[in-house]
Amino acid sequence: MTAFNTTRLTFGAILALASSSGLASAQEACSSATIGETPFECLCAGGEPSGTVWGSGPYTSDSAICAAAVHAGAVGREGGLVRVLPGPGLDSYPASSSNGVETRSWGAYGSSFTFKLGRQIAMTAEECSAYPTDAPSYTCSCPPYDDTGSVWGSGPYTADSAICVAAIHAGVISSDGGEVTALLVDGLPSYRGGEANGITTRDWGSYGQSFIFNRN
Template sequence: MRDKCKGAACNRFNCPANCQNKKGKVWGTLFYDVQSSICRAAMHYGIINNNGGLVDTTRKDKFPFFVKATKNGIESFSKYKAGNAFVVAKVERQSVDCYATMVEICPFKKPYSNCPRVFCPANCKNEPSYWAPVVGNSFYTDSSSICRAAIHAGVIQAGGGYVDVLALDKKKSYVGVLKNGIQSESKSNPEGGSFRVFAVRE
């Protein structure tokens, strides 16, 4: 995992098939050393099988030691010295409507919220802003419509599609901008957290 994690969406990986017999080493059980293969660690944990799939990772600083185990056909190794670690989590997929917000599906919790991959329907662009508001630009309030924010950000088209979302802590202010046919709102010191949206290449 080391050196691969750059930027806000760095926690989500699409593992290829056939990692079972690859050479990438895994250190630890449940908590894995950052030098471990992410996809083989996810197989070891049981989140994915040899067909691959989506995996979320969360970093844990300075774990005291790593314990070996053989699980799901993957052998991990021990390391009896402190190191940075990560844990893996399954990525759910969730279909939402045009009005769904992060408050409802994935509110921000410290240190990190494991959010689903969201599928947006078509025609959210035309929903009125009082039912499906968009507040902000790039960073949106967690009370904003996820799907309309994704259209505003250019992550999906009006026809809908999959979106990755990242729950974040609150921002002091949000600036409204007209983008992709949607006028977002400005707001200062709102309640709640924020979020970002990311394109999904599937």
């Protein structure tokens, strides 16, 4: 039996002790190999996130979980517990930059994952008229579309775009409304508008922050 003194241990020291005791470390528990069909929790060690991530949420299931968690705002660089939600594959995964983590784009991949995030829930169209830029994720209960609200970009969208209208454009909800969760990501040097699902969005130049949607 390993003897422990009363000295406070760093997270890294705890991982080392677990490894030397023959136990699976928390970082190993967050490896992509653990992703199946059932949601699970695992611990991410603190420090600079490492590993490659494809997508912007959902992420390909072979992405580095802890780096993806920092990108999604599910955990900070101090590390901590994350809840991983496995999901179906997508036809494509867009790249983006968020919280200092750059992700890569990818084509079709057979499985994915997202995170269960602490969220603010907005219930009115006015509250969802733009993204509150102090929140890593923001959930809106969107009313039926009433033909109001401007959107810039085609995903990511500028942070001052109407979230519910952008959600219809992105195909996350229909014009009948519904609940959507937006995720804050870094701004882009330019945004290209387009038409989708009966919504026409606009072009814009540089903007400081953007949002995308959690499709899980």
